[in-house]
Amino acid sequence: MKIKFAIFSDLHYDEIQDGNERIDDFLSHIKKAKAEFIVDLGNFCYPSKENNIVLNKLKSSELPCYFTIGNHNTDRFTIDEVIKFFDLKRSYYSFIKANIKFIILDYNLIKKRMELYPFIKKIMIKRPMITHIFLMKK
DSSP: OOOOOEEEOOOOGGGOTTHHHHHHHHHHHHHHHTOSOEEEOSOSOOOOGGGHHHHHHHHTTOSOEEEOOOTTTTSSSOHHHHHHHTTOSSSSEEEEETTEEEEEEOHHHHHTTOOOHHHHHHHHHHSTTSEEEEEEOO
16 A cells, blocks of 8 residues: 655744745645645744744645654743644654554653653554554654
8 A cells, every 4th residue: 555645854944034935835745746644853843823824834734744843843942832832642652544653753752861662662562563664853
């Protein structure tokens, strides 16, 4: 079974002048490519009220969006603020598409030596016949 998805990383929307143009180009391209979902590998934008505009642009694609928390997302904001902004339940999670399990990890937890092993062990044992893909932004 084939699956087509769009993936991007390090837009750093708050720090570049052409962020709107880049996200518009990205959305135009994935629409033409007929992607099934979007994965952000981190450092998309800061979780500020002003950035709801760019977040809503991405969500307006009507494709499921999966966000990874990058190291710069938490430069000026707490992890809880970032989680709330991206409407996540926690900073690491998994999802299944076409019998492939995508696992989104939070590098911020790893670099702070917090334990993700129980989560990974649980999801690997729970569905051992699924192909697993780990996604993480360092």
